[in-house]
Amino acid sequence: MTAVTAFAPATVSNVACGFDVLGFALETPGDEVTARFADTSIGSGAAASVVTIEDIQGDGGRLPRDGAKNTAGVAVRTFLDALGERRGIVLRIRKGLPLSSGLGGSAASAAAAVVAVDALLGASSPLTTLLTCALEGERLGAGSAHADNIAPALCGGFVLVRRTSPPDVLQLPVPPGLTAVVVHPDLEIETARARALMGTEVPLKDAVQQWANLGALVHGLHIGDFALISRSLDDTIAEPRRALLVPGLTAIKRAAADAGALGCSLSGSGPSLFALCRGHEVALRVADAMTVAVAREIGGESQTYVSPVAQRGARVIG
8 A cells, every 4th residue: 555544533531520531432523644655764773763744734734744743743653663663654634623622633643643554554553552652642742641532532432441551441332322412612722731720639529429420420331321321420520620711611511401411511621512412312402502502601613513422433544
C-alpha cells in the first residue's frame, strides 16, 4: 500500500461518575489521518523516527505542523520506535472534531494515526501497543496520559480503564437503546486548564459517593437497569469544580432531565455536555431541549449530535 487513511471517533470521557476511568465512543464526528512513507529512509544512527505533518485541515491553522509537537506525530513516532521501524512517515490530518471541545480531539487524532500507520506497515500490532503509543500523543495534547478518551477511540463501545500502565481496559456492555446526546457550545476549554481546577484533595464523603455511583453505573450497564443508570450519573468530584467554566450548566442539565434524559454532565473537561437517554426518540427530544438551553444560557452557534454508543472504534477507511 502507498497510503492508508484511518478514522477515529469522538468520545465522551468521565461519564459523570467515572473521572479518568470511564469513556464511550460516538459514531460521529471524528478525525481522519492519512499515512504514507516518506521518500527517504532514516539512517541507522538516528535518535528517533521522523514523522512529518504534511497538512492539517479543519483546525484553522492552530495545530502544530511539527511532528514532534503534534499529537498524532508524537503517537506515531512512539509507535515506530516501539516497532524498531526506521522509515519516515508523512501524515495528513483532517480534523472533524472541534478543538478544545471535550470530545477527545487529541485522542481521536492519535488513535487514527497509529491505526493508519499500523496498517501501512502491515504490523497487526496488539491493542496494548496501539494504546500505549497513542497515549503518548494524548499526554502531549491533554497534559497527562489518561486513557478514558484513547481507549474508547481505539476500541469503540463503553470502556472502563482499570489501569493505564500497562493498559488494562475493560469493555462494558451497552444496554439496547442506550443513546447519547452531545451538545458542543460555542466555547473552548483547554484540558490542562480544567484539570488544574481539580486540585489534589477530595473530601472523603465525596469520594465515597463517587465510588458508589461508579459501581452502580457499571452494574446498571451489565443488567440493563436504566433507572439505576439514571441514579448513578452524578459527579461529586470533577463537575462541581469545573462548573464555573460552562455558564448555565445547572439550567442546561435541568432542561435535559425535564426532556427525559437519564442523566447529563460535562463531556470530559467540557465545554461539551452529554446526556444518556433510553431510546432514539427520547434522545431527539433531549437534543432539542439542550440545544435551546445552550443557546439561551451561552449563546453563539452550537453543534448537536445524537448517536448510539458506537461499537467500533478507530479503523481503516481507505
